[in-house]
Amino acid sequence: MKRLFKQAILFSLTTGLMMNTSYAATSYPAQLLFGDTHLHTNLSGDARGYGVKLSPEDAYKVARGETITSSTGISVTLHQPLDFLVIADHAEGYGMMQKLFNRDPELISDPQLAKWAEMLNQDKRSAFTAVRQMIVAQGNGQLPKAITDNPEAFGKLWQDYITITEKYNEPGKFTAMYGYEWTGMYKGNNLHRVVVFRDGATIVRKTLPVDSNKTAHDPRQLWQALAEYEKSTGGQVLAIPHNSNLSGGMMFVPEEVNTIATATERVKWEPMVEITQIKGDSETHPYLSPDDQYADFETWDVGNLALTQATTIGSLRGSYVRSALKMGLTLQQAQGINPFKVGFVGASDSHTGIPVTTEANFMGKHSMMEPSPTRMQRPVSRSMDLKLVNKGTTMAASGLTAVWAHANNRESIFDALERREAYATTGPRIAVRMFIGQDFPDDLFAQQDWVAKSYQLGKPMGSTITNLSSAPKLALFAQQDPNDGALAKIQIIKGWVDAQGQTQEVVIDAVSSPTKEGSATLQAIWQDPNWQANQASFYYARVLQVPTQRWTTFDAKRFNVAVPDGAPTTIVERAYGSPIWYEAN
Numbered sequence: 329m330k331r332l333f334k335q336a337i338l339f340s341l342t343t344g345l346m347m348n349t350s351y352a353a354t355s356y357p358a359q360l361l362f363g364d365t366h367l368h369t370n371l372s373g374d375a376r377g378y379g380v381k382l383s384p385e386d387a388y389k390v391a392r393g394e395t396i397t398s399s400t401g402i403s404v405t406l407h408q409p410l411d412f413l414v415i416a417d418h419a420e421g422y423g424m425m426q427k428l429f430n431r432d433p434e435l436i437s438d439p440q441l442a443k444w445a446e447m448l449n450q451d452k453r454s455a456f457t458a459v460r461q462m463i464v465a466q467g468n469g470q471l472p473k474a475i476t477d478n479p480e481a482f483g484k485l486w487q488d489y490i491t492i493t494e495k496y497n498e499p500g501k502f503t504a505m506y507g508y509e510w511t512g513m514y515k516g517n518n519l520h521r522v523v524v525f526r527d528g529a530t531i532v533r534k535t536l537p538v539d540s541n542k543t544a545h546d547p548r549q550l551w552q553a554l555a556e557y558e559k560s561t562g563g564q565v566l567a568i569p570h571n572s573n574l575s576g577g578m579m580f581v582p583e584e585v586n587t588i589a590t591a592t593e594r595v596k597w598e599p600m601v602e603i604t605q606i607k608g609d610s611e612t613h614p615y616l617s618p619d620d621q622y623a624d625f626e627t628w629d630v631g632n633l634a635l636t637q638a639t640t641i642g643s644l645r646g647s648y649v650r651s652a653l654k655m656g657l658t659l660q661q662a663q664g665i666n667p668f669k670v671g672f673v674g675a676s677d678s679h680t681g682i683p684v685t686t687e688a689n690f691m692g693k694h695s696m697m698e699p700s701p702t703r704m705q706r707p708v709s710r711s712m713d714l715k716l717v718n719k720g721t722t723m724a725a726s727g728l729t730a731v732w733a734h735a736n737n738r739e740s741i742f743d744a745l746e747r748r749e750a751y752a753t754t755g756p757r758i759a760v761r762m763f764i765g766q767d768f769p770d771d772l773f774a775q776q777d778w779v780a781k782s783y784q785l786g787k788p789m790g791s792t793i794t795n796l797s798s799a800p801k802l803a804l805f806a807q808q809d810p811n812d813g814a815l816a817k818i819q820i821i822k823g824w825v826d827a828q829g830q831t832q833e834v835v836i837d838a839v840s841s842p843t844k845e846g847s848a849t850l851q852a853i854w855q856d857p858n859w860q861a862n863q864a865s866f867y868y869a870r871v872l873q874v875p876t877q878r879w880t881t882f883d884a885k886r887f888n889v890a891v892p893d894g895a896p897t898t899i900v901e902r903a904y905g906s907p908i909w910y911e912a913n
Contacts, residue, residue: 674727748790814846
């Protein structure tokens, strides 16, 4: 009864943001939907290599609320079903790992693949090593052609995935969106993109996932392939970069988008960026934002993705989203277009086939890191020479994508992502609204139709506003997930370029809970006291919960073990609203 009561509260909170206006009468997106835009199943080579047995069908079942059994025998039910899901298995060697496990004659005729097949069938340690070697080979463009050039084999698996996805897609109740991961790397530096389709089965069947090995691990060649897909099919598609924190500074490189053509391409194809997930948070780094007390959050800064290079101070600027937003302002000044005008999504990037992002039942990065008495003591990843290690306790139980949509279907969700009216959370289902305008009344939130008026008088998150005559106002609203912690504050992060051409940032507490226990709802009209008409800037909202127990604490209680020294036991969960940009002539 208690759980049903909480779910009823959540329903009233999220739908209540419509403020008694019927859906049929609204022209603005009134439905708040939560989903995972990046999940892996046994079709991904690394996931299968680490032991995941769950298929796309299993993933859809658990996402829709069914109870399933994990690859290690744990019964799993989401505390609340998802509204939508993108299964984004790796394009490279799509579904081929199972053939390697089975010692497929075509594959093991290659000596390197034969060696890996034997390692996969020995024990967990050998399998872990084999997968790490494959990841490094992928990053260096050295995977055998039998894996990377087998369109007949993985083409059938792609068609099977489409059939299963269509089976579980139920518009209005649950949306199964098509996607895959383009796993581009350069010397182990992460350049990965999740590709998401707006289209249904008829159109998606006309294409195959784009293998990064055939596009020189160059995102610009991926964009060309996406353009060809749209031209030949009439479909629509976008790409979402992720784990910029593990890119060795290569995710946001001004030199790659220093022409109008390349900048235009990036802003078209990549309107969103994945800012938080299992492998750490990519908002900012303490070195980059020393005055931000919340900057050191779920930080992964040991090395790049493949752990072939240690992280350096020089690589940080191109690895974090906030610094990219600031770079975008300078590029806008130089060439008239901002290639890093990105909104935010959160996702799990779970390789277990299970999109669990809550601390209490966190299922880990991959099957070898599913709940057990020893997982906090084991590394989640390590370099081949064992010198660089990401400890198991650094895994983050994150995250989710929230979209403001007109309906729960592929078209509406995709459109919300494309216009950036979406945001990220680290797991909790926090409701967030942000609008910018000049004419919001002081009593806006006291009015029943405040959402409709906010759309009439201003613009929502993800928008651009230009040529204002006076300082803009931000209408800020956040509501807690009733199944999670209360809200501590809404912060505004502002970035701008000063008169000397240097980028600046500031973090402002726009509204805080009056008590240390937190509040269910926070709202405010905030006006920038330092606004200048000729100064381009961006603003985004960061909503912070009060501290709650982290998954490490839940594990310690569950298995009666100690949390390793130095590992965090609490967490300040958060939501990242997509930015709003102000541009001046």
